[in-house]
Amino acid sequence: MAVLSRLIQAPAAVRIGSGVASELPTVLADQRISVSGKLALAVSEGSGVRLRQRLSADLPGDVGWFTVSRASLDAAVDLADQIRGAGAGYDTLVAVGGGKVIDAAKYAAARLGLPLVAVATNLAHDGICSPVATLQNDAGTGSYGVPSPIGVLVDLDLVREAPARFVRSGIGEALSNLSALADWELSHRETGEQVDGLAAAMARTAAEAVLRQPGTIADEGFLAVLADALVLSGQAMTVCGTSRPSSGACHEISHAIDQLYPRLSTQHGEQCGVGATFATHLRGDAERAADMARVLTHHELPVTPGDLGLGIDQFVEAVAYAPRTRPGRYTILEHLDLSPDEIHDAVKDYVATYAR
Incomplete structure (x- = not known):
């Protein structure tokens, strides 16, 4: 055979x-990476x-x-x-x-x-x-x-x-894999886009490890798991030759925030954590969204637009603009194709559910 x-x-x-x-x-020296030194x-x-x-x-x-x-x-x-x-x-x-x-x-x-x-x-x-x-x-x-x-x-x-905020940001980045993978699977069902099973398994393993790991960034064990997860996420992208395993609606929203509000002093991972939890809420996966919000809260990361320093209307604008940041990428945002009023209602519902 x-x-x-x-x-x-x-x-x-x-x-x-x-x-x-x-x-x-x-x-x-051992890996023969630099021969001349x-x-x-x-x-x-x-x-x-x-x-x-x-x-x-x-x-x-x-x-x-x-x-x-x-x-x-x-x-x-x-x-x-x-x-x-x-x-x-x-x-x-x-x-x-x-x-x-x-x-x-x-x-x-x-x-x-x-x-x-x-x-x-x-x-x-x-x-x-x-x-x-x-x-x-x-x-x-x-x-x-x-x-x-x-x-x-x-x-x-x-x-x-390093500043604690820079470390916590990686938690939001790792967790966002869960939303990105759900978007990838949605695209497979709706558009026929192929999912690389190995890359998806690596990205999911990374995110679940962070989701389930106890402790805080003060613990070396937690930091090691987070570092493993971020390396594994990067490797997942290398395996399939695309950012798909780690980038979906979550990153579209983050890139939209960057473009619309460039003076906002938030970290990419902080924005991705909020974007991923909101996108998961949009899918109707209440249990998963609650898990993600719980972990973000535990690690003192933003959960709602207000935690990022954005008003509801500003976040609605970012969600509406988000698909333009990655033309051709199919996520829950492209699938639902919500009107501004529908996005506003969804954001208000999200905030009412997860505001601290």
Whole structure:
């Protein structure tokens, strides 16, 4: 009997735990990621200075340090130009920081044809291990397909030093997989879109682990599970070559909020958590929505539009605009195709159900 299988791109090394940033030279050498030892390291302009001081002693001397100012297309192109212009023959790009640095470095690495190693210092979203770079551009925010990192290190000591809000944001991001998967299955039923069962299983496992895990972000065990979940979510996207396992109406709503209210100081994962719970409520899955709202509340995350700093009418506008952010994607929003008045009624019902 013939045995059929497929090749799956995956990181050569994944390390999650306290102090693993110090293992970076060993990982690079053992996995033959950097043969020459000539590394370009990208860090943020702020906390990156302290990270450079902490990591320099463990790294080889032939290292070039570069700063990333923001998660924008221009900043990513500028990073690539700086590295190329240095003319040092770097064979690996290492991004040390949060989503801003890692997303810009993923795009820069793709332009340079270099492997990328991501050293995550917070758990704000699943870009740690995904084949997508989310970057600001002249039209708002765009998602760009890039090779996923060849190595991933999540140092829980550094994560604990990050602002708590950045860590909690990752919880909303992970939970939103549940809504995204429901949208994917809905699209399969209604439009015939194919669902990749392996990618769906990985994304669901990640979300359920966070949903069921006791404790808080103060517990190392919980942080390890959250880090596992975000890495697994990113890998699910790599498996199927699309963000579908982790992005549905939840992310459409988040992107709409970003475009309509750019001055709102909320995290992507916070918006996705609210968007996912609202979308689940729209589907009539009261038990699942209640579970998600309970976990968001437990971790002090937003649950309602008001918790995000949005009025009901503003959130209604975002929900109405959301399908325009991902043309061609079929979710509960496209399926129901609600009028503004119907969306208003649904949002009011949602708020009445879940307001604290």
